[in-house]
Structure formats: C-alpha cells, structure tokens
Amino acid sequence: MRKGRYTFGGANGQEEYTDFNPTEQAAEKATEKADGADCNAEALCDPSVDASVGEESGNTDTRTETESEAHGGVECLTDENNKTSAAEISRGNEVISIRNMTKKFGDLLVLDDISETIYEGEKVVVIGPSGSGKSTFLHCLNCLEDPTAGKIFFDGVDIADFKVNINEQRQKMGMVFQHFNLFNNMTVKKNIMLAPVHIGISNLRKLKRRNAFVPLNNLLFKMFGEAHNAALEKKVQSYKTRVNKLKSELEPLILEWETTKGTKEVAGKSFAIYDKKLTSKKLRLTDNIEKTERKIDRAKPMRMLEKQPVETSTKQIKQEVSALADRLLARIALSDKADVYPSSLSGGQKQRVAIVRALAMNPKVMLFDEPTSALDPEMVGEVLDLIKQVADEGMTMIIVTHEMAFAREVGTRILFMAQGKILEQGKPDEFFDSPKHPRLKEFLRKVL
Ligand SMILES: Nc1ncnc2c1ncn2[C@@H]1O[C@H](COP(=O)(O)OP(=O)(O)OP(=O)(O)O)[C@@H](O)[C@H]1O
Numbered sequence: 482m483r484k485g486r487y488t489f490g491g492a493n494g495q496e497e498y499t500d501f502n503p504t505e506q507a508a509e510k511a512t513e514k515a516d517g518a519d520c521n522a523e524a525l526c527d528p529s530v531d532a533s534v535g536e537e538s539g540n541t542d543t544r545t546e547t548e549s550e551a552h553g554g555v556e557c558l559t560d561e562n563n564k565t566s567a568a569e570i571s572r573g574n575e576v577i578s579i580r581n582m583t584k585k586f587g588d589l590l591v592l593d594d595i596s597e598t599i600y601e602g603e604k605v606v607v608i609g610p611s612g613s614g615k616s617t618f619l620h621c622l623n624c625l626e627d628p629t630a631g632k633i634f635f636d637g638v639d640i641a642d643f644k645v646n647i648n649e650q651r652q653k654m655g656m657v658f659q660h661f662n663l664f665n666n667m668t669v670k671k672n673i674m675l676a677p678v679h680i681g682i683s684n685l686r687k688l689k690r691r692n693a694f695v696p697l698n699n700l701l702f703k704m705f706g707e708a709h710n711a712a713l714e715k716k717v718q719s720y721k722t723r724v725n726k727l728k729s730e731l732e733p734l735i736l737e738w739e740t741t742k743g744t745k746e747v748a749g750k751s752f753a754i755y756d757k758k759l760t761s762k763k764l765r766l767t768d769n770i771e772k773t774e775r776k777i778d779r780a781k782p783m784r785m786l787e788k789q790p791v792e793t794s795t796k797q798i799k800q801e802v803s804a805l806a807d808r809l810l811a812r813i814a815l816s817d818k819a820d821v822y823p824s825s826l827s828g829g830q831k832q833r834v835a836i837v838r839a840l841a842m843n844p845k846v847m848l849f850d851e852p853t854s855a856l857d858p859e860m861v862g863e864v865l866d867l868i869k870q871v872a873d874e875g876m877t878m879i880i881v882t883h884e885m886a887f888a889r890e891v892g893t894r895i896l897f898m899a900q901g902k903i904l905e906q907g908k909p910d911e912f913f914d915s916p917k918h919p920r921l922k923e924f925l926r927k928v929l
C-alpha cells in the first residue's frame with residue numbers, strides 16, 4: 482500500500498528542491514493535513530475537485546523510457562505485439578494508459594510489464610484463470626496496490642507517482658468488489674451518501690481555508706512579491722538553459738542509440754534490444770530533463786489572490802446528496818430499504834447498493850472485480866442487468882468476471898490474462914470464436 486498520501490522526494494528518494502509560492506503552499510499544506518485526518522479509503526468522486534496535482538505528470542514520452550530502468554533492465558525491451566493489438570482496437574480518448582506496469586509480491590511476479598490503454602466508453606472485460614492477477618491488475622489501477630514499477634496515467638495524471646494525491650484521483654474511479662464492502666454500521670442511504678458528503682464538505686472547507694489565506698497572501702505579496710518573483714524568474718531561466726543543454730546532448734545520443742537496435746525472441750515474442758550503455762545514458766538524460774521540466778512547472782510566482790464566492794453550505798450539500806441517494810435507490814427499486822442496515826439485504830441487493838454508491842460519485846470509470854461471484858445464482862441476473870444499464874449509458878468500465886455470456890454481450894474488448902501478461906485480446910466475437918493463443922484456447926475449453 483501507498484505509505485503517505487502526499488510524499489515529497491524524487492524517484493531516487495532524495496528530497497527535491499521545489500520553488501514555491503510560500504503562502505499558497507502553506508494553504509495547500511494545511512488543507513492536506515486536515516483532509517488526511519478524516520479521509521476515507523472508499524471516498525470516490527467529486528468532479529469539482531481541483532486536479533492541479535496533475536500538472537506534475539509532465540512529458541509522458543520521456544517517462545516511458547525512464548521506467549524501463551526501474552525494471553532493472555538496461556536493455557530497452559518493447560513488446561511490439563501488445564502495442565499493435567491495443568492500437569487496432571482503439572477508440573475515443575484515452576482514460577487510463579498503463580505503461581510497463583509490473584507488480585511483485587515478494588518474489589512472486591504477478592503482473593509482468595503490462596502496457597495497455599483504456600479508451601473512453603470502452604467496456605473492457607478481463608478474464609483469466611484463478612491467480613492470474615486480474616484482481617491485482619484492478620487494484621493497481623486505482624493504487625489500492627502500488628505497482629512495483631510502471632506508470633498509470635489516469636485522466637492525464639501518473640497515479641503511480643507517489644507525489645500525486647491519490648485520493649483526489651480515486652474519487653474519479655468507482656470500484657465495486659466481489660464482497661460488496663458496504664459499511665455494516667451505517668444504513669443503506671448513509672452508505673451511499675458518505676463519500677459525496679465527505680468530498681463536498683471537504684471541498685467547501687478547502688475553499689474557506691483558501692479564502693482565509695487571501696489577506697495574508699496579499700500582504701506578503703506586497704512586501705516580498707516583486708523580489709521573490711524576480712529571483713524565481715532567474716531560477717526558471719537557469720532551469721530552461723539546463724533543459725536545452727540536456728536536450729542537445731540527448732538528440733545525437735538517440736540517433737546513435739537507434740542504430741544499435743536489434744531483436745530478440747523471448748517465449749515466442751519479439752522484443753527490441755539496444756546497446757546497454759547507450760540505453761542507460763539515454764535514461765539518465767531523459768530523467769534529468771523530466772525532473773528539471775517539473776521544477777519549471779512547479780515554479781509558480783507569487784500573485785495577488787481574490788476571495789472566491791462560497792455558494793453552498795454544509796446543510797445544502799447534505800440535502801443535495803440526500804436527494805441524489807433517494808433517486809439512486811429508486812432507480813434500483815430499493816427506496817424502502819433506505820433506512821435499514823446492509824445485513825438485512827440479500828446479496829444481490831447489497832451489490833446493487835454498492836454499484837449505485839460508486840455511481841453517486843459520478844466517476845469517470847468503473848472498476849468491477851467479479852461483482853457476481855459471491856451471489857446466489859438467482860441474484861446474478863439483477864446485478865448484471867444493472868451493470869448493463871450503466872454500460873449502456875456510456876460509462877467506461879473494466880470488469881473482471883467469470884460470466885462469459887455477460888462478457889460477450891457487454892464487453893467491447895476482452896482481455897485474457899495469464900502468466901502475469903495480457904496474452905490475447907480482441908473484440909468479443911473474434912476473441913471467443915477464434916482464440917489464437919494455446920493458453921486461451923485451453924481456458925475457453927474449460928469455461929465455455
Ligand atoms: N496481498 C498479497 N500478498 C501476496 N500475494 C498476493 C497478494 N494479493 C494477491 N497475491 C497473489 O497474487 C496472485 C494473483 O492474485 P489475484 O488475486 O490478483 O488473482 P486473480 O486473477 O484475481 O484470481 P481469482 O480469479 O481467483 O480472483 C496470486 O498468486 C495471489 O496469491
């Protein structure tokens with residue numbers, strides 16, 4: 482698990498110097514601290530949350546190269562087969578882009594250098610044998626498990642980067658688990674209301690705290706702003722000069738590096754390999770460029786601030802979320818269960834509540850981990866019907882399931898995971914009717 486919500490320091494663990502606006506930074510820190518105290522791991526989504534941390538995601542191209550180093554290989558390996566298949570099926574905007582994601586538990590390699598992209602509106606169904614890493618894959622996507630190596634760009638932000646405020650990003654992902662994970666000490670309606678109310682109130686507090694800092698910020702700006710900004714500008718110029726110098730070293734190096742390209746066959750797949758020394762040098766340079774560019778991005782000058790209008794109140798937030806919860810319960814025909822505790826619900830009812838609870842946060846993507854596998858057979862249909870409805874409304878979804886008929890009906894793309902890899906993927910008809918990989922053929926023979 483991720484240790485801190487917001488940790489400073491570079492990939493090598495060293496503290497990085499960050500230029501900053503002292504007053505704005507103080508306000509942010511106060512906010513982080515207050516939020517950390519009562520933040521709930523289940524908190525899901527609020528579209529109004531300021532995603533400014535995303536500014537750190539920087540130049541994605543250079544990062545891919547850097548990551549290969551984290552794999553411990555100075556040979557730069559590219560799974561060309563995997564790239565092609567994803568590109569062929571691509572549609573819409575990228576929502577999640579996974580780059581060279583690896584997950585190990587001790588010595589156990591569960592996810593092995595996976596690169597994959599999920600596009601807006603896709604219903605990606607993940608199937609595979611037990612223990613093949615499907616749940617781990619989903620957990621890594623919203624950092625319930627931290628990948629051992631790799632990048633996961635969600636909505637443009639690398640959420641695998643420890644500097645990113647993961648709770649802000651998780652709010653945009655709804656997660657539904659096999660065992661519902663409802664809070665048994667709260668009524669059904671409270672379960673649905675918990676996260677949106679928490680986020681709404683927390684945003685309101687942030688806004689109020691920011692407004693409270695405005696007079697101090699403006700006073701400091703008047704006293705030190707000009708000198709601070711002039712010194713900052715000087716520093717930014719020196720960073721820019723450094724970036725240009727590094728880039729001018731990198732360009733010829735890349736040309737030379739590309740001439741060393743060769744191929745290597747591993748387990749029937751072909752990988753590109755390059756000269757180790759040049760690869761290592763290239764990674765060092767791109768890493769340096771990226772770090773320096775991030776410093777430039779973060780160098781925010783001091784400025785005068787204005788108070789922002791506070792247009793809501795705690796009471797109003799609670800009323801609005803309560804009305805939303807009522808609508809969601811009506812949608813799943815469970816209005817009469819609003820005030821009961823989850824223990825008195827059937828499995829199917831619990832799972833439908835869990836699904837609308839996730840929807841209450843208006844997520845950008847929904848992740849389902851075997852949502853029906855803990856249900857009695859007669860309850861499976863009602864849950865699958867609800868998921869289908871949500872799918873038809875255009876939600877981007879990643880669904881791990883053993884329900885093959887459902888996968889075929891709802892999925893727009895099916896991924897087969899085994900041996901820590903996505904061994905095959907395709908559109909449902911082609912995937913199920915003409916499987917190619919022997920491991921997939923064997924798997925389908927058993928489950929169909
Ligand atoms: N927290 C953990 N610590 C150690 N090993 C783990 C942990 N979580 C999962 N594993 C191991 O990782 C491997 C993949 O597990 P995972 O739960 O992702 O598989 P799965 O494909 O979801 O299986 P299933 O279909 O049975 O749910 C298994 O060998 C499992 O024992």
Ligand SMILES: [Mg+2]
Pocket residue numbers: 615616617850851
């Ligand atoms: Mg699982």
